[in-house]
Amino acid sequence: MVSLLTGEEDDELEPEQPDPSPPPTSPPPTSPPPELNEPQAGAVEHSAGPLLVFAGAGSGKTRVITYRIANLIARERVAPWRILAVTFTNKAAGEMRARLERLCGAELARALWVGTFHATCAKLLRIHGSAIGVQPNFVIYDTADQKAVVSRALKDLGLDEKRYPARAVLAHIHKHKQEGRGPDEAASHSYVDDVALRLYRTYEERLRAANAVDFEDLILLVARLLSDTPEGDKIRRRFDYVLVDEFQDTNATQYRFLRELVRGHKNLCVVGDDDQSIYRWRGADVRNIRYFRRDYPDATVVKLEQNYRSSGRIVAAALGVISRSNEREPKELWTANEPGEFVHVVAARDERDEAAFVVDVVRRARAEGTDLREIAVFYRIHAQSRVLEEAMRAANLPYQIIGGAKFYERAEVKDALAYLRILLNPGSDVDLLRVVNVPPRGIGQTTVDRLTAWATLNETSVFEALARIDEIGDLGPPAKKKLVAFRELLERLRAESEIAPSEMVGRVLSETGYVQALKKEDTAESDARIENLQELASSMQDYEAEAEAAGEAPSLAGFLERVTLVSDVDALPNPDGTGPRDDGRVVLMTVHGAKGLEFEHVLLTGMEEQMFPYKGVDPGQTDELEEERRLAYVAITRARRHLFMTHTQMRQIFGTTRWNRPSRFLGELPNGVAEHRKTAAMTGEMQFGRYVDRGPASESRGQPWRHPQTPREAAPEPGSRYVDHEFFDDRTDPVTDMPLRRGARVTHDRFGDGEVLKAVSVGEPAVVVFFPGWGEKKILARFLKPA
DNA sequence: TCTTTGTAATTTTTT
DNA sequence: ATTACAAAGA
Numbered sequence: 001m002v003s004l005l006t007g008e009e010d011d012e013l014e015p016e017q018p019d020p021s022p023p024p025t026s027p028p029p030t031s032p033p034p035e036l037n038e039p040q041a042g043a044v045e046h047s048a049g050p051l052l053v054f055a056g057a058g059s060g061k062t063r064v065i066t067y068r069i070a071n072l073i074a075r076e077r078v079a080p081w082r083i084l085a086v087t088f089t090n091k092a093a094g095e096m097r098a099r100l101e102r103l104c105g106a107e108l109a110r111a112l113w114v115g116t117f118h119a120t121c122a123k124l125l126r127i128h129g130s131a132i133g134v135q136p137n138f139v140i141y142d143t144a145d146q147k148a149v150v151s152r153a154l155k156d157l158g159l160d161e162k163r164y165p166a167r168a169v170l171a172h173i174h175k176h177k178q179e180g181r182g183p184d185e186a187a188s189h190s191y192v193d194d195v196a197l198r199l200y201r202t203y204e205e206r207l208r209a210a211n212a213v214d215f216e217d218l219i220l221l222v223a224r225l226l227s228d229t230p231e232g233d234k235i236r237r238r239f240d241y242v243l244v245d246e247f248q249d250t251n252a253t254q255y256r257f258l259r260e261l262v263r264g265h266k267n268l269c270v271v272g273d274d275d276q277s278i279y280r281w282r283g284a285d286v287r288n289i290r291y292f293r294r295d296y297p298d299a300t301v302v303k304l305e306q307n308y309r310s311s312g313r314i315v316a317a318a319l320g321v322i323s324r325s326n327e328r329e330p331k332e333l334w335t336a337n338e339p340g341e342f343v344h345v346v347a348a349r350d351e352r353d354e355a356a357f358v359v360d361v362v363r364r365a366r367a368e369g370t371d372l373r374e375i376a377v378f379y380r381i382h383a384q385s386r387v388l389e390e391a392m393r394a395a396n397l398p399y400q401i402i403g404g405a406k407f408y409e410r411a412e413v414k415d416a417l418a419y420l421r422i423l424l425n426p427g428s429d430v431d432l433l434r435v436v437n438v439p440p441r442g443i444g445q446t447t448v449d450r451l452t453a454w455a456t457l458n459e460t461s462v463f464e465a466l467a468r469i470d471e472i473g474d475l476g477p478p479a480k481k482k483l484v485a486f487r488e489l490l491e492r493l494r495a496e497s498e499i500a501p502s503e504m505v506g507r508v509l510s511e512t513g514y515v516q517a518l519k520k521e522d523t524a525e526s527d528a529r530i531e532n533l534q535e536l537a538s539s540m541q542d543y544e545a546e547a548e549a550a551g552e553a554p555s556l557a558g559f560l561e562r563v564t565l566v567s568d569v570d571a572l573p574n575p576d577g578t579g580p581r582d583d584g585r586v587v588l589m590t591v592h593g594a595k596g597l598e599f600e601h602v603l604l605t606g607m608e609e610q611m612f613p614y615k616g617v618d619p620g621q622t623d624e625l626e627e628e629r630r631l632a633y634v635a636i637t638r639a640r641r642h643l644f645m646t647h648t649q650m651r652q653i654f655g656t657t658r659w660n661r662p663s664r665f666l667g668e669l670p671n672g673v674a675e676h677r678k679t680a681a682m683t684g685e686m687q688f689g690r691y692v693d694r695g696p697a698s699e700s701r702g703q704p705w706r707h708p709q710t711p712r713e714a715a716p717e718p719g720s721r722y723v724d725h726e727f728f729d730d731r732t733d734p735v736t737d738m739p740l741r742r743g744a745r746v747t748h749d750r751f752g753d754g755e756v757l758k759a760v761s762v763g764e765p766a767v768v769v770f771f772p773g774w775g776e777k778k779i780l781a782r783f784l785k786p787a
Numbered sequence: 788t789c790t791t792t793g794t795a796a797t798t799t800t801t802t
Numbered sequence: 803a804t805t806a807c808a809a810a811g812a
Contacts, residue, residue: 089801655803
């Protein structure tokens with residue numbers, strides 16, 4: 001491939017391709033593959049030009065993408081290395097590649113570009129970044145690193161960290177970057193804006209100076225390369241076809257990157273589902289789907305509406321929740337699957353009771369022979385996981401928690417990585433400052449402050465300042481001596497940095513005295529830290545083995561990149577059984593973590609107002625409620641056959657007890673879909689086991705359940721968008737257990753006798769009471785007595 | 788320089 | 803309830 005502009009050869013990195021003559025081997029399916037339905041086949045066989053695929057939950061999205069790629073190779077004769085498939089998670093990328101291997105053979109699949117936005121752009125940026133001043137060995141700063149940069153900028157600009165919290169500043173900066181605005185393009189309407197922009201500018205300068213990029217930069221810088229530099233054409237010429245998964249989760253910058261990338265041929269296929277857009281708070285913009293239609297008015301639009309994953313009742317439950325959403329792309333999800341069993345809605349007394357119920361369900365399922373990895377427990381926020389975890393452990397059930405504190409964010413691991421990154425890129429101040437006194441080597445805050453002040457003043461890196469230490473006036477001889485020793489340590493390590501990455505970790509940890517310091521500490525915690533470091537070393541060996549298997553040379557840079565761009569959802573096995581194998585373990589995770597996964601059994605916990613939808617959703621914040629609703633939709637549609645939704649009467653969270661009513665989403669389940677039960681603790685009956693089956697459960701509203709192929713009928717009538725919570729009054733409302741039903745006569749010390757009108761939720765049981773002569777009053781239940 | 792004490796904050800987080 | 807981070811004391 002010869003660059004049209006410069007006549008140069010494209011340097012790099014097209015992996016061992018055979019010449020672009022017809023691709024070898026041809027396993028891809030023959031004309032409309034029999035196992036595809038009509039819209040699926042349409043999407044698969046679409047050849048050139050923009051394509052928009054609405055893929056409902058469980059509608060065979062991955063299958064469509066992979067078949068489409070196979071089709072492009074086999075029938076359209078597109079060279080595999082000229083196809084780019086972009087996902088959001090490594091796991092999705094891995095799954096896609098695995099499927100493609102089976103479909104097209106390992107050799108062809110290997111040549112494809114399949115990766116996350118970030119990994120793909122990191123790769124492109126390493127190759128082409130020098131055109132905008134990013135050197136190939138750049139490091140990727142994670143959130144903590146970014147925060148450190150902001151903190152230092154605050155200090156240097158003499159700003160009050162209380163008034164401008166680093167976290168908030170960073171959020172501000174990210175918002176700009178996600179929307180593609182540089183510090184000079186962002187508008188300012190106030191002094192505070194000015195300050196924020198000055199910080200943004202400084203932040204950018206610091207990152208560039210350190211040859212570092214943040215997550216946003218990976219995309220943004222490549223987008224700029226594409227639109228503003230001649231190098232952009234080189235990147236563009238790499239790809240003939242671009243496919244994007246989970247398009248509803250792209251942000252403005254990511255969309256810009258895509259648009260620029262396909263500017264010539266417009267062979268852009270985006271697949272998404274506006275109903276599953278759950279990352280708005282992170283900059284994702286569902287409107288990109290609309291923009292896509294605007295930007296590519298001739299785009300072919302395909303809707304995949306048949307759900308193959310879930311039972312009829314589960315699909316109906318999901319529809320009941322999502323159909324109340326505003327601003328949806330019109331579509332009708334349906335299934336031909338069996339109606340299946342009822343969705344179980346279970347009222348528990350408190351979170352421990354709820355956890356006990358979860359354990360009970362897991363035990364039963366296991367007794368029936370269910371593989372534990374087919375069972376998932378979801379919650380809205382991580383804070384809910386602890387009780388569940390304790391219950392699982394007490395019951396001796398193997399489980400795995402996804403998310404939460406991450407391995408690579410542990411202090412000792414970050415320290416080790418910081419050393420490694422300095423070796424690669426000594427200009428990275430954040431890393432250097434992190435470890436300058438770790439383990440303690442007598443370099444105090446004052447010394448560090450003077451050192452960085454000098455570096456800032458002379459517009460150089462801290463590492464450079466160390467090299468020119470004699471020029472620094474205000475450092476005393478003892479301080480200088482210690483700093484020189486540190487510099488020599490780094491130089492010694494750098495001199496050895498040619499050895500294998502995995503050996504490098506050990507070398508760093510011993511020569512810096514890091515492990516020694518931990519051993520000396522000799523506490524349970526320090527032991528755990530040492531173990532974590534050993535795990536780091538072994539993950540490095542894993543990386544080397546994988547890289548070699550993939551035909552790449554393992555490098556420190558490659559490992560560090562992977563560390564920053566990898567999360568632990570990636571470690572889950574795929575629905576089709578590929579991916580990492582694990583002994584059967586129940587998976588515990590947040591609903592966000594569940595997207596893209598599916599399980600035979602799903603337990604959705606904490607279905608209470610304030611918990612899910614999370615927090616006080618004030619009427620003004622309909623956007624947030626909308627997102628919670630989509631989140632609930634995602635959660636429900638993860639289940640194939642068995643879905644439990646639990647809620648509690650009271651729950652301890654963040655140290656306080658809260659009484660919450662059942663989630664409005666429970667009230668939105670269509671008739672005939674769910675059955676409502678209470679745990680034994682709730683009914684007060686002593687039974688063996690907690691999940692008490694007391695004959696025919698109360699089906700909600702008793703009407704016969706309709707076949708899911710007529711989803712329109714399951715949708716609510718206009719005008720009844722939100723089901724009133726009084727639906728639960730005689731069932732599971734916490735207030736019900738007290739003599740405070742609607743209509744009950746009560747007495748109050750000051751207002752006298754009155755009548756209960758309705759229950760309200762204020763953190764503890766409360767009701768609205770009508771007192772003759774006083775009117776309606778909101779009263780805490782504890783201030784009332786039966787009249 | 789290290790330890791203690793106090794304070795505030797604690798959604799969600801594919802990268 | 804827990805924890806992380808910052809400021810003040812030993």
